Structure formats: structure tokens, C-alpha cells
Amino acid sequence: MFIVPEREIADLMTRKAAFDAVESVFAAMASQDAYNFPVIREAIGHEDALYGFKGGFDKAGMTLGLKAGGYWPNNLEKQNVINHQSTIFLFDPDTGKVAAIVGGNLLTALRTAAASSVSIKHLARQDAKVIGMIGAGHQATFQLRAALEQRSFSKVIGWNYHPDMLPNLEKVATEAGLPFEAVELDQLGHDADVIISITSAFAPSLMSDHVSEGTHIACMGTDTKGKQEVESALLARATVFTDEVAQSVSIGEAQHAVSEGLLKESDVNQIGAVINGTHPGRSSDTEITLFDGTGVGLQDLAVASAVVELAVQKGVAIEVDF
Incomplete structure (x- = not known):
């Protein structure tokens, strides 16, 4: 299993790479080659936080997994960390074994921005x-x-x-x-x-x-x-x-x-x-x-999968026997 820490993401994922990954997965969804699982997103009754899970399976890209995380509105003023916190988990679709854990904070920002950017390209x-x-x-x-x-x-x-x-x-x-x-x-x-x-x-x-x-x-x-x-x-x-x-x-x-x-x-x-x-x-x-x-969830899986591949190529992915 590979771990790609949050600290490595900025040097691995570009806006263009995020755009390409999101555009491709949107196309796969429309072709019914990829589908999302039902979203769980709830107020946890602590720190005014919203927490949940988004996941899916992309048969075209052979990407399976989920993102866990949410929104903690008091983080910036209390801990000087961003309000959105998340982690992405990827699994081997052939065996179900965990394949990677990836820091999801910057990736969430990049993939969300990529989605609106895709809409501007095709609709504005x-x-x-x-x-x-x-x-x-x-x-x-x-x-x-x-x-x-x-x-x-x-x-x-x-x-x-x-x-x-x-x-x-x-x-x-x-x-x-x-x-x-x-x-x-x-x-x-x-x-x-x-x-x-x-x-x-x-x-x-x-x-x-x-x-x-x-x-x-x-x-x-x-x-x-x-x-x-x-x-x-x-x-x-x-x-x-x-x-x-x-x-x-x-x-x-x-x-x-x-x-x-x-x-x-x-x-x-x-x-x-x-x-x-x-x-x-x-x-x-x-x-x-x-x-x-x-x-x-498929947006997160697409950008996370791309990051893992780049991290392995550049030797910054941490490999562990899980």
C-alpha cells in the first residue's frame, strides 16, 4: 500500500492534471462507465462540523475508493488549519485490498476548481x-x-x-x-x-x-x-x-x-x-x-489516482506492508 502525505500534493498535482482527470471522469459517468455511491454527509453535533463519505467506481479508469472528511468551520480561528479536512482511500478493484491513502485537502480544492473550470470550457x-x-x-x-x-x-x-x-x-x-x-x-x-x-x-x-x-x-x-x-x-x-x-x-x-x-x-x-x-x-x-x-466521489478518486501514479514515479510515495 502507498501513502501520499498532504505535504507532497502541491509538488505533484497541477491544475491541468486535475482538469483532465475531472473532465475524463465526467465523460465516463455520462457514458455509464463510472458511477458514484450514495453520499453520507451529516452534522456530527460537535464543533459545528459536517462529516461524511463520498465514493464510487470508475470501470473505465479502474479506480475504486472513497473520500472521508468534511467541514470544520472553527478550524482557522482555533487551530490555524483550513476548515475543509479530508483523506482519500483507494482500493484494488480486482481484490478489494487497500491500494493507497492520499491526503485530500489540496486535492479537494483542485478538483472542485477543476469542475467549475470544465463547466466554463463547455458552457460559457x-x-x-x-x-x-x-x-x-x-x-x-x-x-x-x-x-x-x-x-x-x-x-x-x-x-x-x-x-x-x-x-x-x-x-x-x-x-x-x-x-x-x-x-x-x-x-x-x-x-x-x-x-x-x-x-x-x-x-x-x-x-x-x-x-x-x-x-x-x-x-x-x-x-x-x-x-x-x-x-x-x-x-x-x-x-x-x-x-x-x-x-x-x-x-x-x-x-x-x-x-x-x-x-x-x-x-x-x-x-x-x-x-x-x-x-x-x-x-x-x-x-x-x-x-x-x-x-x-469519482472526482476525488480520479485526482488521487493520478497523484499516486506521479508519487510512485518520483519516489515520494511511502510504501508500507498493510
């Missing part, structure tokens, strides 16, 4: 110039860096529940040579050609009447029953895509629109179908497209 207008960010925490910086590689953006605008965190976004924009402006939500929705929402909110911030025609929105924070980042009416206006339909309508952003009768499960499309060419994706420059990124 080609002439998109302004990107709007809702949320300015640790994950938002990964989202923005990945997104900026998908279009020739000329400006970044942002809003956050805590405005004092907006310099996190400004720093990334400056690194990319782009101007940054802090704006109110109505202006963000009006001006942005692409919007990424990455918060842990349980009430919507972005409203339908904020958003202009032709916008692509990636909702990346809703992964638990009750969470919500955008108004349900916005999903009713949009053509909705997701990583996993079952998760989208149960724990993703679509859960609210479905429960309110504004959207049917059959209205939600897999992003993998666009990648595979079996769904046309965006049909016009005025269409609003929305990607409901719920986060699937």
Missing part, C-alpha cells in the same frame, strides 16, 4: 470577458485561478458576505494582470458573463433578476441538504447541468427548485453528456446556463 460564451466571484474564502482563490485559464477574461468582480476577505480575490486577479472591483450583487449579476458562487450559505444571495441573459453560473458550494446559494427562480430560467443528477436534486443547488416545483429531475443534464457530444450544451448567446457542482 466564447466571448466572455467579465468573471464574477461570490465568495472569497480559501476555495474561491482556487476557483478563480482555474477559471481564468478557460477564457480571455479582462476583469474580475467580486462580492462576499465578509468584505474584508475580498483582497484574496484581488490578489489572484493582480497575479493574472487583471483589474479587480468589489461590487454589490445586483451589479455583479448584471455585469458578469461568468459567475462562480462558492459559499457555504443556507440562504440564497444571487437572485434571478440580478442575472443577465447569456450568463454562465457555476454553483459550487451547495453539497448538503438545506444549503442554497442562488434563488430557485434562477434555475427555472436556466438550462441546468450537473456532475451527478441524483445529487443535484437531493443535496445540490437544484434541490430547492425541484421541491418548489420549478424544475423537474428530467430537466437536469449531466455535464459529461456535453463533453461526450451527446448534448449540444449552450444553444445561443442569450441562454443562461447553470452548472450545479455538487462534488462527486
Whole structure:
């Protein structure tokens, strides 16, 4: 069995490698060559933490395993460690023996950013110039860096529940040579050609009447029953895509629109179908497209498998007799 510690991940996994792994696994899911297991995600009644398991099996990539972890909201202020904590376990699909244990914190950030980046590549207008960010925490910086590689953006605008965190976004924009402006939500929705929402909110911030025609929105924070980042009416206006339909309508952003009768499960499309060419994706420059990124176990397994292979090649994987 191999162990790849968290400390090694930054030198092994690039944004491009994460993007390629996530795009491939989305395509495999749409082709029914890979499937996710039901998600377990619960409040544990301690430290306001959410903890759970995501797993699956990719027959195309022969990757089997799970990610265990969750969200500890008090970590930064109490222990100076990030709020999201996770570990990925890979198993040999032929024997069931454990194959690898991989640090999952940075990989989770990279694979989540890769998912919204994949949606921008396949669904945003080609002439998109302004990107709007809702949320300015640790994950938002990964989202923005990945997104900026998908279009020739000329400006970044942002809003956050805590405005004092907006310099996190400004720093990334400056690194990319782009101007940054802090704006109110109505202006963000009006001006942005692409919007990424990455918060842990349980009430919507972005409203339908904020958003202009032709916008692509990636909702990346809703992964638990009750969470919500955008108004349900916005999903009713949009053509909705997701990583996993079952998760989208149960724990993703679509859960609210479905429960309110504004959207049917059959209205939600897999992003993998666009990648595979079996769904046309965006049909016009005025269409609003929305990607409901719920986060699937197969994303974690894909990036972890790639990391293990690289770690073995570079001699930094720790081999143990388990």
C-alpha cells in the first residue's frame, strides 16, 4: 500500500492534471462507465462540523475508493488549519485490498476548481470577458485561478458576505494582470458573463433578476441538504447541468427548485453528456446556463489516482506492508 502525505500534493498535482482527470471522469459517468455511491454527509453535533463519505467506481479508469472528511468551520480561528479536512482511500478493484491513502485537502480544492473550470470550457460564451466571484474564502482563490485559464477574461468582480476577505480575490486577479472591483450583487449579476458562487450559505444571495441573459453560473458550494446559494427562480430560467443528477436534486443547488416545483429531475443534464457530444450544451448567446457542482466521489478518486501514479514515479510515495 502507498501513502501520499498532504505535504507532497502541491509538488505533484497541477491544475491541468486535475482538469483532465475531472473532465475524463465526467465523460465516463455520462457514458455509464463510472458511477458514484450514495453520499453520507451529516452534522456530527460537535464543533459545528459536517462529516461524511463520498465514493464510487470508475470501470473505465479502474479506480475504486472513497473520500472521508468534511467541514470544520472553527478550524482557522482555533487551530490555524483550513476548515475543509479530508483523506482519500483507494482500493484494488480486482481484490478489494487497500491500494493507497492520499491526503485530500489540496486535492479537494483542485478538483472542485477543476469542475467549475470544465463547466466554463463547455458552457460559457466564447466571448466572455467579465468573471464574477461570490465568495472569497480559501476555495474561491482556487476557483478563480482555474477559471481564468478557460477564457480571455479582462476583469474580475467580486462580492462576499465578509468584505474584508475580498483582497484574496484581488490578489489572484493582480497575479493574472487583471483589474479587480468589489461590487454589490445586483451589479455583479448584471455585469458578469461568468459567475462562480462558492459559499457555504443556507440562504440564497444571487437572485434571478440580478442575472443577465447569456450568463454562465457555476454553483459550487451547495453539497448538503438545506444549503442554497442562488434563488430557485434562477434555475427555472436556466438550462441546468450537473456532475451527478441524483445529487443535484437531493443535496445540490437544484434541490430547492425541484421541491418548489420549478424544475423537474428530467430537466437536469449531466455535464459529461456535453463533453461526450451527446448534448449540444449552450444553444445561443442569450441562454443562461447553470452548472450545479455538487462534488462527486469519482472526482476525488480520479485526482488521487493520478497523484499516486506521479508519487510512485518520483519516489515520494511511502510504501508500507498493510
